[in-house]
Amino acid sequence: GQSLEQPSEVTAVEGAIVQINCTYQTSGFYGLSWYQQHDGGAPTFLSYNALDGLEETGRFSSFLSRSDSYGYLLLQELQMKDSASYFCAVRFMNSGYSTLTFGKGTMLLVSP
Amino acid sequence: DGGITQSPKYLFRKEGQNVTLSCEQNLNHDAMYWYRQDPGQGLRLIYYSQIVNDFQKGDIAEGYSVSREKKESFPLTVTSAQKNPTAFYLCASSPSGTYNEQFFGPGTRLTVL
Numbered sequence: 001g002q003s004l005e006q007p008s009e010v011t012a013v014e015g016a017i018v019q020i021n022c023t024y025q026t027s028g029f030y031g032l033s034w035y036q037q038h039d040g041g042a043p044t045f046l047s048y049n050a051l052d053g054l055e056e057t058g059r060f061s062s063f064l065s066r067s068d069s070y071g072y073l074l075l076q077e078l079q080m081k082d083s084a085s086y087f088c089a090v091r092f093m094n095s096g097y098s099t100l101t102f103g104k105g106t107m108l109l110v111s112p
Numbered sequence: 113d114g115g116i117t118q119s120p121k122y123l124f125r126k127e128g129q130n131v132t133l134s135c136e137q138n139l140n141h142d143a144m145y146w147y148r149q150d151p152g153q154g155l156r157l158i159y160y161s162q163i164v165n166d167f168q169k170g171d172i173a174e175g176y177s178v179s180r181e182k183k184e185s186f187p188l189t190v191t192s193a194q195k196n197p198t199a200f201y202l203c204a205s206s207p208s209g210t211y212n213e214q215f216f217g218p219g220t221r222l223t224v225l
Contacts, residue, residue: 008152033212042202042216043155050212087154091212097168099145100214102154 002026004103006088011109012078020073020106022088030091032064032071033100038084046073046086075108083110114139116217118203123222125197133188133220135203141215142208144186148172149200149219158201161186162208190222197224 004024012018022032031050035043047055049064049071061074075082085107089100116137125131137144143162147155157170161180175194180186186205190197200221204214 004154031212040219042218043214044216045213048212089155089212097160097162099157099160099170100212101157101171102147104152104154 002090002092002101004088004090004101006086006103006106008104009107009109011111013111014078014080016078017074017076018078018108020075020086020088020108022071022073022103024069024071024088024090024103026069026090026092026101028093029066029069030093030098032062033089033091034060034062034073035087035089035102036084037087037105043087048091078110080110080112083108116203116205116215118201118217118220120220121218123220125222125224127224128192130189130191131197131222133190133201133203133222135186135188135217137184137186137203137205137215137217139205139207139215140183141205142183143206144180145204145206145214146170146176146178146186146188147202147204149202155202158188197222 006022033048034046037043047062059076064071085105087105089102119134145160146158159178161167177189202219203217206214
């Protein structure tokens with residue numbers, strides 16, 4: 001099966017930088033995705049890493065190390081609107097079908 | 113505007129009743145998914161479909177059923193066999209070959225009394 005570990009909660013102040021880590025165990029690994037979900041809302045896609053290294057999209061960056069089964073999401077210049085839950089998800093192949101398994105999420109609280 | 117719609121936003125049912133949650137997309141995506149989310153938990157996959165008239169069980173399919181008669185529609189039925197059906201249900205879709213990026217609907221919060 002698949003399992004993912006990420007911290008349950010992270011706190012930071014506006015303007016700061018925060019890193020949310022994700023470690024995973026899976027077979028048939030294809031890549032690691034990150035999603036953001038505001039309270040009561042729909043998850044929205046942030047980034048995807050299939051290869052080792054850093055992917056940058058504006059204030060958000062995501063990193064993957066396949067050899068360490070580890071990735072992280074880096075949020076820079078934090079804003080109050082970044083307060084949300086962040087989920088890592090592994091993409092894997094199972095009997096010819098590709099699906100995602102999500103972690104339990106990290107709640108980010110940004111304070112003034 | 114393209115997107116995914118789920119209705120209703122809130123749904124209340126009595127224990128022992130089956131209930132069907134609607135999911136429609138006009139993104140022309142081949143793949144569609146149903147997830148369940150409980151408070152403080154991640155998303156758990158119930159069923160998925162990568163093509164019309166074909167669907168697969170996810171990690172927690174017991175007590176649920178689906179159909180995929182049209183590309184744009186993927187309704188989920190929560191049956192009376194589901195022991196703990198109260199949860200937030202999310203539908204998603206993705207284009208073929210881009211299964212890592214899924215587009216989610218607004219969700220249906222089901223409460224069974």
